[in-house]
Amino acid sequence: MIARPTIFLFAVFCAVWTIPQQAAFAHGGVVQEDDLCVIKVNYLRAHFKIYQPSVSGHEQFCEDLPAASESVFVMEYQHDALSSMPIDFRIIRDVTGKGRFARMEDVELIGDLDDITVFFQPAVTEPDVFTVVHEFLEEGDFIGIVTATQPDSNKVYAAVFPFEVGFTGVGYWPFFIGVLLLLQLQYLHMSGRLKRWFKGGSKGMAAIVLIVLVPFASAETFAGEGADLRVTYTTPAGPPQINRIHSWILHLETADGKPVESARVVVEGGMPEHDHGLPTRPRVTEELGGGDYRLDGMRFHMSGYWEIVVTVETDGGDSVVVLPLQL
Amino acid sequence: MRSTSLRTIGVLVVAGAVVAWLQIREPAPPPWTESEVAVLRSLWLESLPALPADRSNKVADDPRAAAFGQQLFFDPRMSANGQIACSTCHQPVRRFSDGLAKGQAIGTSKRNTPSIAGSAYSPWLYWDGRRDSQWSQALAPLEDPNEHGSNRMQVIRVISSDESYRGQYVSLFGPLTDLADVARFPIAAAPGLGDEWDAAWQAMAEPDRVAVNTVFSNIGKAIAAFERTILPVSSRFDDYVAAVIDADTERQQLLFNDAEVRGLRLFIGEANCTQCHNGPLLTNNEFHNTGVLSFSGEVPDKGRVGGLPEVFADPFNCLGDYSDDPERHCPELEFARTGAELVGAFRTPSLRNVEGTAPFMHKGQIATLGLVLEHYNEAPDAMIGHNEAKPLGLGKREIRDLASFLGTLTPREQAQFDSM
Numbered sequence: 149m150i151a152r153p154t155i156f157l158f159a160v161f162c163a164v165w166t167i168p169q170q171a172a173f174a175h176g177g178v179v180q181e182d183d184l185c186v187i188k189v190n191y192l193r194a195h196f197k198i199y200q201p202s203v204s205g206h207e208q209f210c211e212d213l214p215a216a217s218e219s220v221f222v223m224e225y226q227h228d229a230l231s232s233m234p235i236d237f238r239i240i241r242d243v244t245g246k247g248r249f250a251r252m253e254d255v256e257l258i259g260d261l262d263d264i265t266v267f268f269q270p271a272v273t274e275p276d277v278f279t280v281v282h283e284f285l286e287e288g289d290f291i292g293i294v295t296a297t298q299p300d301s302n303k304v305y306a307a308v309f310p311f312e313v314g315f316t317g318v319g320y321w322p323f324f325i326g327v328l329l330l331l332q333l334q335y336l337h338m339s340g341r342l343k344r345w346f347k348g349g350s351k352g353m354a355a356i357v358l359i360v361l362v363p364f365a366s367a368e369t370f371a372g373e374g375a376d377l378r379v380t381y382t383t384p385a386g387p388p389q390i391n392r393i394h395s396w397i398l399h400l401e402t403a404d405g406k407p408v409e410s411a412r413v414v415v416e417g418g419m420p421e422h423d424h425g426l427p428t429r430p431r432v433t434e435e436l437g438g439g440d441y442r443l444d445g446m447r448f449h450m451s452g453y454w455e456i457v458v459t460v461e462t463d464g465g466d467s468v469v470v471l472p473l474q475l
Numbered sequence: 476m477r478s479t480s481l482r483t484i485g486v487l488v489v490a491g492a493v494v495a496w497l498q499i500r501e502p503a504p505p506p507w508t509e510s511e512v513a514v515l516r517s518l519w520l521e522s523l524p525a526l527p528a529d530r531s532n533k534v535a536d537d538p539r540a541a542a543f544g545q546q547l548f549f550d551p552r553m554s555a556n557g558q559i560a561c562s563t564c565h566q567p568v569r570r571f572s573d574g575l576a577k578g579q580a581i582g583t584s585k586r587n588t589p590s591i592a593g594s595a596y597s598p599w600l601y602w603d604g605r606r607d608s609q610w611s612q613a614l615a616p617l618e619d620p621n622e623h624g625s626n627r628m629q630v631i632r633v634i635s636s637d638e639s640y641r642g643q644y645v646s647l648f649g650p651l652t653d654l655a656d657v658a659r660f661p662i663a664a665a666p667g668l669g670d671e672w673d674a675a676w677q678a679m680a681e682p683d684r685v686a687v688n689t690v691f692s693n694i695g696k697a698i699a700a701f702e703r704t705i706l707p708v709s710s711r712f713d714d715y716v717a718a719v720i721d722a723d724t725e726r727q728q729l730l731f732n733d734a735e736v737r738g739l740r741l742f743i744g745e746a747n748c749t750q751c752h753n754g755p756l757l758t759n760n761e762f763h764n765t766g767v768l769s770f771s772g773e774v775p776d777k778g779r780v781g782g783l784p785e786v787f788a789d790p791f792n793c794l795g796d797y798s799d800d801p802e803r804h805c806p807e808l809e810f811a812r813t814g815a816e817l818v819g820a821f822r823t824p825s826l827r828n829v830e831g832t833a834p835f836m837h838k839g840q841i842a843t844l845g846l847v848l849e850h851y852n853e854a855p856d857a858m859i860g861h862n863e864a865k866p867l868g869l870g871k872r873e874i875r876d877l878a879s880f881l882g883t884l885t886p887r888e889q890a891q892f893d894s895m
Contacts, residue, residue, distance in 0.1 A: 199858055201768045206855035220769055222859055276818050277859045279774035391759050393598070393806045422750070424863055427761045429812040445810025449761035450750045 177294070177307025178211050185210035187223060189296050190305035192230050194223040194278070212315035216284040219313075223278040223294070230278075233296040234271035237280045240264045242289035242310055250291055250310040266290070271297065287314025376403050379458050379469040381443075390451055390475060393428065396443040397436065400460055407439025408462060415443055417456035451475045504736040507719055514743045519716040520709045520827075523755040526595050530800035531793050532610050532696045534647055535703060543643040544701030547694060552633045553617055555581055555624030561616070561698065564588040570828050570886070571705060576770075576839025582621030586776075587839045590832060593825055595703040597760040598807040602821045602837040603782025604762060607808055609699035611791035614691060618665055626665035626672050627691040634694065648693045652686040659683050688790070692797040707756060707827040708886035712739075715883065731883065737873075738880025746851070746867055746877060748826075757826035757884070764819040766855050766862030770838040775858045778837070779817040786811075818860030830885050844881055848874045 178187050178196055185208070187196035198209040199220045213219055225231055241264045244254040258264070267282040284290075294307045380399045388394065398415075400408035413432040418425035430445040448454060456471040507515065516522060526536075534540035547553070551560040564578040565571040571591040578584035586602050594600060600612035616622035617630050634640045635654050644651050654660040660683060664675035676684065711730055718726040731739070742748045751759055762779040769775040786808070791797050793805035821837045835841045841850060852874060854864040869877075 197858075199769070201858075202771060205768065206766070206858070208856070218772065220774060220858060222775070224859065276777060276780050276815070279859060281769070281772065281774045283772070391754050391761075393810065422863060423861065424816050425812070425814070427759075427812060428807075428810040430810055445806055447810070449759040451753065452750065 178292075178309040178311075180210055186226075187294065187307050187309065189230070189294055189307040191227075192233075192296060192305060193226040194230060195226060197222050197224075211309060211311040213284070213311065213313045214315060216287045216313050218281065218283045220279060220281045221292070225277070229298075230296060231275045232273060233298060234273050235278055235294065235296045236271040237267075237269040237278075238265055238293040238295075239267040239282060240291050240293065241266060242291050244291070246310075247289060248310045248312075250308065252306060252308045255291060255293060255308055261293075271295070284313045288312070377401070377408065377460055377467045377469055378403065379460070379471060381471065388446070388448060388473070388475060390448050393445060393447045396430075396446050398432070398441045398443050398458065400439045400441065408460065409437070409439060410435070410462070411441075412461040413441050413443075414459040414461070415456060416459075417454060419450065419452055419454055421453060422450070448475055504733055504740065506724070511740075511743065512719055514749065515716045515719055515739075517753070518712075518743075518749070518755060518757060519720075520707060520713045520755050521717070523596075523707075526703060529595070529608060529610075529699070529703070530802075530804060531608055531798035532699055533799040534693075534696050534700050537647065537700060539643070540647055540697045540700035541704050542701075543640075543647065544697035544699065546640070546643075547698050548701055550633070552637075553623060553625055553630045559623050561613070564622075565591050570831055572832050574833065576834050578622065580616075580622045581624035584616075584619070584621050586837050587834070589824060590828065591702050591705045592827065593707045593756045594705075595699075596756055597758075597822070599760060599762075599782075599786075599822060601782065603776075603778050603785075604822055605782035605785035606789060606791075607786050607793050607805075608791075609702050610692065610695035611789060612695075613698040613702070614695040614791060618668055620668075626663050626668055627687055628661060628664040628672075628675075630694060631687060631690040632662070634690065644690075644693070644697075647697065648690075652690060660687070685796075688797060692791055695791070696799075707825065710827065710884050710886050712880075712883040714887075715739075732879070734876045734879040735883055736880075738876035738878070739883075741869070741873055741877050742880055746869060746873075747864070748877075751823040752826050758823040760822060762817055762820035762822055763863050764816070764821075764857050764860045765851070765864050766819075766857035767836045767840055767850070769858055770840055773838075775819060776821075776837060777818060777859065779820040779822075780813055783811060783813045783817070816861060816863075819857055820860065826881065827884055828886055829881050844878050845874065848877050 177189065178185065180186075185196045187194050196210065198211070198213060199206070199222070200209070200213060200215060200217050201220060203215045203217045221237065223230075223235075238261065240255075240258075240261055242250060243258060243264055244250045246254050255261075266284070267280070269280045289310065289312055292307075292309045292311060294309075296305045297303070298305070378401050381396045382399070383394060383396055385392075385394050398413065400411060400413070402408060415430050415432065416425065426447065427449045428445045428447040430443055430447075432441045433444045434442040436442055452475060454473040454475060456473060458469045458471060460467050460469070529535040548561045548565075551558050551563070554560070559580045563580055564573045564584070565588065566573055573579070573588045575588065577586060578588040589602070595609060598607065600606040600609065601615075606612040606615060614627075617625050618627065631652075632654060634644050635651055641651055652660075659680065661675040661679070663672050664679060664687075665672045666676045667673055668676075679687075715727060715730045715735075718724075718730060727736075751761070751763055753759055764778070786792055789795065793800070793808050794803050798805075824832070829835075830844065833843065835844070835847045841847045848869075851864055852867045852869050854862055854866045856862060
């Protein structure tokens with residue numbers, strides 16, 4: 149039997165734990181938001197993760213690292229602006245004495261960073277994702293400094309994040325669990341139940357409640373709004389086959405059978421079950437007349453279910469038609 | 476009397492045990508359904524279409540060019556130290572691979588050496604597809620400081636200074652530019668290849684640079700004519716598919732054991748292998764991120780997103796001045812696609828002879844086939860980009876069955892190139 153106050157306390161504990169999470173675990177520019185570790189370089193944000201492939205394989209770390217070993221720092225941009233900005237990356241030994249509360253101001257107070265720099269990657273523009281690799285030779289407290297420069301205004305944005313290498317702590321959990329147990333014991337003691345249990349030998353049951361937060365990825369689905377438009381296609385070189393680049397002839401007509409002419413047609417597509425698009429970027433290259441359009445550069449690289457999304461722009465407005473295709 | 480009945484009981488017990496064992500033993504794999512036979516046929520080497528024409532290379536199908544290219548392929552004189560040939564890494568005895576994590580030549584090359592067999596079928600070459608023809612690919616290692624480490628000027632001087640080569644070249648491509656005037660044609664020169672060689676190249680007159688590039692591209696075209704003849708060799712798997720198509724169950728049983736049949740069934744079914752490893756070459760030659768760990772000491776390789784700008788910038792690409800196709804018919808290049816999903820994506824390698832190509836993946840990160848299969852079974856999050864593969868939830872035995880099946884893709888008989 150679980151005492152009702154236990155549930156109450158657990159709920160309070162959960163609330164207490166989740167609300168200030170950001171503050172408690174935010175080491176400067178790197179914060180844990182929901183399921184995602186994020187680095188904030190001023191208003192520019194990137195998904196931040198650190199790997200230690202040789203000791204921890206695919207396990208991701210947000211800041212503190214378990215071992216002094218080869219560490220790969222990855223920033224996946226959430227702002228396109230970062231992909232055109234020169235970014236440099238520096239790791240210094242933490243001499244601020246502030247530990248995980250070190251901020252940019254503390255770093256600015258240090259005169260010469262070079263003496264305490266253990267890693268420096270000079271500014272580079274990385275269009276897709278920013279990565280650096282550094283092998284830590286010793287455990288200790290470090291500070292990471294990421295600097296991005298706005299190419300037009302030369303404005304400099306920086307993020308500072310203190311972290312520990314050789315981190316074996318388990319955070320604040322044991323403390324909270326300890327408090328929780330004490331409160332529960334206190335309650336049982338006060339209510340006299342503890343005494344009764346010891347006398348009557350009734351068996352207390354312990355239950356462990358595990359709350360698993362499953363990250364939700366919102367799947368984007370294409371809704372076919374083709375009510376006012378009909379799209380059919382033919383493939384002059386025979387039925388579509390995988391691994392062959394080929395052409396389609398699209399035929400567009402209105403719901404009442406009139407060919408749609410002088411339309412701007414954009415074709416995209418992919419495999420919704422596999423989260424990927426077409427391997428090529430097909431394009432309508434020619435309007436053939438009578439509502440027919442030549443679509444070049446079609447290619448499929450897997451058997452299975454594909455969706456081809458045809459966007460038709462005319463003076464009368466836009467419509468989207470999804471063509472399902474089983475290969 | 477008593478001992479006889481005991482013996483009878485003993486015999487009965489043993490017979491019972493045998494019957495029970497037969498009962499609980501793995502049932503024989505079920506026969507292939509019609510749609511499964513169709514999939515098997517699509518993977519069969521006999522289904523491989525004729526070599527696609529290479530319109531950008533007019534000597535692609537000329538046997539004299541192939542013979543010339545073969546000599547060049549094995550000639551170490553086109554390297555900086557006179558010791559590296561194409562065959563240093565693409566070794567015929569290893570089906571044109573080298574058995575190393577990364578190629579070793581003048582230095583260590585960037586990635587794992589892929590086999591050449593069947594590469595004429597691929598619209599893209601290299602793990603990141605940074606070249607779009609066999610001939611433009613063949614030129615790149617010659618000027619890679621870690622591979623041949625040479626430069627185009629020195630390479631074409633090897634042709635002009637060798638009487639036999641010069642004769643073969645002239646009969647295939649016409650007059651060879653006279654390189655005697657060192658003021659016009661420096662001993663060493665190449666664009667963007669170290670200060671000295673680059674300066675020498677920039678100092679050359681434009682028509683002379685075009686002349687040098689033309690000879691250089693023709694060398695690639697001859698090598699490609701040879702490489703086109705290197706094709707995958709049929710394996711036990713292909714014999715098995717033939718037996719399946721003939722509905723010859725007895726022959727099927729002689730060719731494949733139960734584990735191999737179970738592995739094949741997983742391969743074309745539950746394990747999702749044929750999503751990428753499809754067609755008779757067991758590759759779609761497209762680019763996929765499968766979440767492989769970075770190579771020790773390196774940042775994660777960006778793969779295709781790095782390769783695509785390179786192939787567009789390559790002066791020897793399908794749209795470039797050195798293509799032999801007057802129409803510049805280049806749909807692969809014209810409709811090539813990039814984007815976030817190609818971050819960390821690499822070209823699917825052929826699985827033909829996969830067992831003989833260890834270590835695996837683009838930098839040889841995974842040592843054994845069993846570990847590769849376990850990686851796909853887990854499908855962990857990619858370090859950069861997004862892993863397209865989904866966890867499979869296969870058991871240990873299923874992984875072993877798949878590995879057994881992959882062993883049947885090894886060529887049965889050694890190829891015609893063994894004598895090389």
